[in-house]
Amino acid sequence: MPSRARPESPLESFSCTSERHSASGQVARKTAKTDRPRPDAHVWYADGDIVIIAQETVFRVHKSVVARHSKALECMFQPISWGGQADLTNTFDGLPTVRVTDTAYDFKHFLLVVYDGFPRDKDPHTVVDFGVFAAWLRIGHRYRVPSFVIEGLRGFRSIFPMDLDTWDKHRFDGKFLHPRVVFDNTNAIEAVNAIRLAGKVHLLPGALYMCAQLRPSTLLAGTTRADGTPEKLGAADLLLCFEMKERLRKAEARIAVQWAAQDHVESRCKNFGDHCDRTRHELLKEACRNIHNNLRGDPLHGGVITRLHEVDDGWQLCSHCHDAMTWEVRGLRRALWNKLPVYAGVEADIRNWGKSTQGY
Ligand SMILES: [Zn+2]
Known part of the structure; x- marks a missing residue:
């Protein structure tokens, strides 16, 4: 020994x-x-x-x-x-x-696993920082060590999944909350660079979406890794982020208008349409009240679509209308999710987008 x-x-x-x-x-x-x-x-x-x-x-x-x-x-x-x-x-x-x-940080995390094994193998409840997943991915890719690439990607998949259900499962109000993976939204810049390096484009839509939610000043200045190494997006990815933000803003507004324009009354409405229809319009008015905040180009969290998703909170709808509306909003979010590979410019390179993949 x-x-x-x-x-x-x-x-x-x-x-x-x-x-x-x-x-x-x-x-x-x-x-x-x-x-x-x-x-x-x-x-x-x-x-x-x-x-x-x-x-x-x-x-x-x-x-x-x-x-x-x-x-x-x-x-x-x-x-x-x-x-x-x-x-x-x-x-x-x-x-x-x-x-x-x-970097010393990357190589140390490689050597620690060489001698002690991956933390998850010893204790499945171990909490791992994003920076460690990124280090495993970079080192695994550079020195062609498949097990490190696989383990690094496992962490990345938890944060940037291909399916909306997994995305929603570990997010609250736009923040990533996972019992075993620590990630701050600003880490998305390092994530995009590591993903580009390893050529794992199926992770890009989620990572670029997170980057698009950062302030332009943060995107331009860049961030630092866990070990202090500066990280900035390349010019092409920076442009992609700004364009994605613009497309998300437009999509969000378009979807809200589409939803409002539907003069749809659930045929099984227990209130015979009347009261529920009024509630529906009230709901939309409420979502549009703070239009500046609700159309901020983050339609998956806290935008108009998500506000409509909060139909549970005290809105007086009959159960049939409530269910129909919930399905409708879910469909709108899913349609938007399906567009993310297009917004990230990688739709031709990704197969099975929307499919659930095992993460950490
Ligand atoms: Zn109803």
Whole structure:
């Protein structure tokens, strides 16, 4: 069993000034002599035989344990003279070093799973932060580790499902609330970038919808990852978000007008139409009273359509009219949901939109 222990003299022996290429083809950042890489407090095995450096963090691990998960990493662990990236000259504690271009946060969450397994396997109730799912997805994609891609996507699917029922199940007033997944709406920017990187376009409609709900100032300035890495949308995705917002605003207004224009009286109405029809118009008036707020381009939460969905709250409708109206509103929301791949520009690339998929 590998043993974890703090190093005795970790810093003095390290100096790396060379420039190398990572598995992804990116150029590794040149490390200045003043950089002081620090051993990670958790991923440091005293009997490890290689040192991996990500940003300013150093991980001491076992080549054979890590390489078992990824052929790409196995190749990187070969000495430079053999075509790999293990530097036998600039050692750390006498061990060969490999510098990766990933963030320390991402690589640490990869290594933690390499040694300890996925949290869900040990305890199905473990709460996982979105940033960890994103790290698994990025690392899994870069080093071609299918299990990490699958687990990362499992978390993403919980947040950005393909079906409206799952979307509704974990949202309250536009906020994502899940017993085992922590996600803030501003994480949607990082999500879009990770989804683009991994090429999982079926997650884009939901992620772009969430981005479209952020303030333009937030979209333009970007956000930061859990480890402080800045995240911004690319110009094309930024434009897509603004266009999507515009289309959502228009769709919301169009649907409200369509709903109002239907002079529909439920044939089985217990009040013979009269009272229920009046209530229906009152309901629409109420939804339109604060039109600025209710037509804010967020028709799935809190807009006119959702207000109409709140028909339960004290509105005096007979049970038949109530059921008919609930179905009607549900149909309007579903029709809008079905349009999201079009708004996200990926309708040609997605099959089975609307189908329930298993998340976290
Ligand atoms: Zn009625």
